[in-house]
Amino acid sequence: xxxxxxxxxxxxxxxxxxxxxxxxxxxxxxxxxxxxxxxxxxxxxxxxxxxxxxxxxxxxxxxxxxxxxxxxxxxxxxxxxxxxxxxxxxxxxxxxxxxxxxxxxxxxxxxxxxxxxxxxxxxxxxxxxxxxxxxxxxxxxxxxxxxxxxxxxxxxxxxxxxxxxxxxxxxxxxxxxxxxxxxxxxxxxxxxxxxxxxxxxxxxxxxxxxxxxxxxxxxxxxxxxxxxxxxxxxxxxxxxxxxxxxxxxxxxxxxxxxxxxxxxxxxxxxxxxxxxxxxxxxxxxxxxxxxxxxxxxxxxxxxxxxxxxxxxxxxxxxxxxxxxxxxxxxxxxxxxxxxxxxxxxxxxxxxxxxxxxxxxxxxxxxxxxxxxxxxxxxxxxxxxxxxxxxxxxxxxxxxxxxxxxxxxxxxxxxxxxxxxxxxxxxxxxxxxxxxxxxxxxxxxxxxxxxxxxxxxxxxxxxxxxxxxxxxxxxxxxxxxxxxxxxxxxxxx
Numbered sequence: 001x002x003x004x005x006x007x008x009x010x011x012x013x014x015x016x017x018x019x020x021x022x023x024x025x026x027x028x029x030x031x032x033x034x035x036x037x038x039x040x041x042x043x044x045x046x047x048x049x050x051x052x053x054x055x056x057x058x059x060x061x062x063x064x065x066x067x068x069x070x071x072x073x074x075x076x077x078x079x080x081x082x083x084x085x086x087x088x089x090x091x092x093x094x095x096x097x098x099x100x101x102x103x104x105x106x107x108x109x110x111x112x113x114x115x116x117x118x119x120x121x122x123x124x125x126x127x128x129x130x131x132x133x134x135x136x137x138x139x140x141x142x143x144x145x146x147x148x149x150x151x152x153x154x155x156x157x158x159x160x161x162x163x164x165x166x167x168x169x170x171x172x173x174x175x176x177x178x179x180x181x182x183x184x185x186x187x188x189x190x191x192x193x194x195x196x197x198x199x200x201x202x203x204x205x206x207x208x209x210x211x212x213x214x215x216x217x218x219x220x221x222x223x224x225x226x227x228x229x230x231x232x233x234x235x236x237x238x239x240x241x242x243x244x245x246x247x248x249x250x251x252x253x254x255x256x257x258x259x260x261x262x263x264x265x266x267x268x269x270x271x272x273x274x275x276x277x278x279x280x281x282x283x284x285x286x287x288x289x290x291x292x293x294x295x296x297x298x299x300x301x302x303x304x305x306x307x308x309x310x311x312x313x314x315x316x317x318x319x320x321x322x323x324x325x326x327x328x329x330x331x332x333x334x335x336x337x338x339x340x341x342x343x344x345x346x347x348x349x350x351x352x353x354x355x356x357x358x359x360x361x362x363x364x365x366x367x368x369x370x371x372x373x374x375x376x377x378x379x380x381x382x383x384x385x386x387x388x389x390x391x392x393x394x395x396x397x398x399x400x401x402x403x404x405x406x407x408x409x410x411x412x413x414x415x416x417x418x419x420x421x422x423x424x425x426x427x428x429x430x431x432x433x434x435x436x437x438x439x440x441x442x443x444x445x446x447x448x449x450x451x452x453x454x455x456x457x458x459x460x461x462x463x464x465x466x467x468x469x470x471x472x473x474x475x476x477x478x479x480x481x482x483x484x485x486x487x488x489x490x491x492x
Contacts, residue, residue: 007289012233013161019283020162023292023356033160033167037276040356041163043300044279045170049150051202051297052172052274055194061146061174066128068152069119074127078252084219085123088155090167092119121154126220126271129175130249137177137267139258144187145177163280164237164492171275177267179257181246184268185223188244191272192225195240203278204295204407205229205285206415207239208438208487210463215447218271222246228462228487230415231284234436236462236489239281242272280492285411286380292357293380295407296400303329303396304358305338308346308365315342318364321389325362325374328393334400354379359403360396380407421485428476428488432457438489442482444475453477459488 005022006014020026025041028034037045053063069092076082096113100106122128129147136142150172157167174191178184192209199205207227217224221243229239250256250266259265286293296302305326307318322338329336337358339349346363353361363375374392377384380403387395418437422428431439443449443461453476454460464486473482 005289005291008232015289016280016284017162019287019292025279025283025292026162028162031167033157035160035162035166035168037170040300041279044282044294044298045276047298047300048198048202048278049172052194052198053148053150055198056148056172056174059146059190059194061148061176063150064147065149065151066125066132068122070122070125070128072118072120074131075120077127077131078220078249080248081124081126081220085155088123088157090121090154090156092121122151123153123155124271124273125149125151125153125173125175126245126249127253130253130255130269133177133267134253134255137255137257140179140260143177143179143257143267144183146174146187147176148172148174161280163283164277169276171273173273174271176270177250177255178270179259179265179268181268184246184270185244188223188225188242188270188272191270192227192240192242195242195272195274196227199227199229199239199278199281200408202295202297203282203285204297204404204411205239205281206408206412208463208465209467210465210487212241212463213447213450213461213486215450216461218243220245220248221271222248225466226463228438228489229281229285230418230437230489231281231492232414233284234418234490236438236487236491237277237281237284238462238491239278240272240274243270245269245271277492286407287357291355293407294357294359296359296404299357299359300335301337301353301356301358302335302400303337303360303362304349304353305336305362305364306346306349306353307338307340308363310366314366314369315340317369318366321369322364325364325389325392329396332393332397334396360399362392378403419487422476423474425476428453428459429457432459432488432490436490438462438487440485440487441476442473442484443486444478444480444482446478446480449475449477449480453488457488457490459490462487462489462491 005018008015024038026035026037029036094109094113096110097107098110100108154168160166196207199207207229212224223244225242227239229237247266249269255267256264305322309315309318326336326338359379361377368374372389373386376387420431421440468484470484475482
């Protein structure tokens with residue numbers, strides 16, 4: 001499969017990019033800042049989609065689809081949202097090309113085909129959705145509306161990195177409308193919990209649930225809830241956000257409903273989303289210098305069967321056993337691949353599936369046929385076990401559960417060892433520069449202090465943890481009174 005990857009300790013960024021490319025997840029496209037998600041990478045996204053979609057529907061949400069293009073007048077209706085995204089917007093100004101008279105065979109924009117109103121390529125869909133909700137909502141009987149959309153969005157990025165930050169990316173965005181503030185806040189918290197459940201139980205990544213500071217809040221939101229994860233290089237990654245939008249969009253688009261008394265009131269709103277950046281989080285949390293490491297719950301292939309043989313006779317004997325084993329595992333809803341390609345040697349295949357992070361590998365050779373055994377290797381620990389063929393299904397089921405749990409516990413142990421309480425700004429800078437991870441420190445609650453810390457250390461407030469206790473203290477930077485600690489970190 002090629003040479004070993006660059007070590008994480010030598011160059012973490014290069015290591016990450018090499019995994020994405022060599023594990024066949026994605027590649028850069030001809031369009032600057034955009035990526036091509038290859039079949040294996042997209043298979044992981046499909047697994048994420050399937051589980052999240054199930055969770056959304058279990059909580060009463062329905063899928064819909066809204067236009068890619070948002071008229072500029074709609075986009076700018078909610079001023080804070082428009083201002084927050086303005087610098088990242090791609091804009092369509094013309095609707096036609098024509099032959100270039102000066103360059104035969106080439107095309108140019110037809111200057112006579114200028115749109116009457118520019119169209120923003122959606123960076124997020126609040127504007128177009130709330131303009132739609134206006135015609136859907138008349139009375140309290142129409143509420144709540146619980147909508148989710150699977151789509152792509154465009155946010156023009158100058159500095160891009162595959163999965164983590166690209167000009168176009170895939171995501172889901174939930175948009176809900178409610179009759180009361182209480183109900184909307186409950187929805188916001190619920191969906192943040194759904195995200196936390198998914199990321200911890202399927203991705204095996206521990207997260208901290210919290211609230212964003214005012215400066216880190218989603219543009220147009222009253223409150224932003226989030227889940228924050230910690231990567232192996234000590235940087236934080238925002239894994240998901242859920243926003244309480246108050247009545248900001250309802251007022252911007254004049255969306256009112258008649259209450260039980262017939263009086264008109266503005267609707268309350270939420271929005272929430274996760275994106276393909278979760279694949280980046282998956283890579284950076286679990287993978288090692290040998291390649292990708294995937295948690296079984298999300299792995300497109302959970303078990304790969306690799307035959308080892310000489311000659312056609314051995315090949316047929318092993319294939320018979322392997323196919324029987326494959327069917328037995330699939331009957332337990334285990335995702336299995338039997339790699340019977342004869343153009344590649346077993347060593348090549350071992351290396352390939354190690355690089356692609358397949359949780360378990362079963363090797364079957366002539367001696368295994370003779371002895372009624374197989375060798376099963378774990379990708380995460382590289383341990384190998386000789387298992388009787390009639391015990392394979394139970395062993396595999398048990399091991400997949402164990403790997404899922406072990407990966408979570410390993411990541412949790414790393415995170416817990418990288419949450420450091422500090423009392424002084426000197427300590428703060430030392431931890432941020434040398435150790436990394438989350439720094440738990442008192443903050444006076446002002447944007448001025450937050451900005452000053454960011455400018456001096458590149459660390460931002462990742463969240464105000466939901467579980468944080470009120471405690472009297474002094475701000476780590478200003479020395480002013482503080483009522484609780486918040487979590488700072490450098491972040492992606």
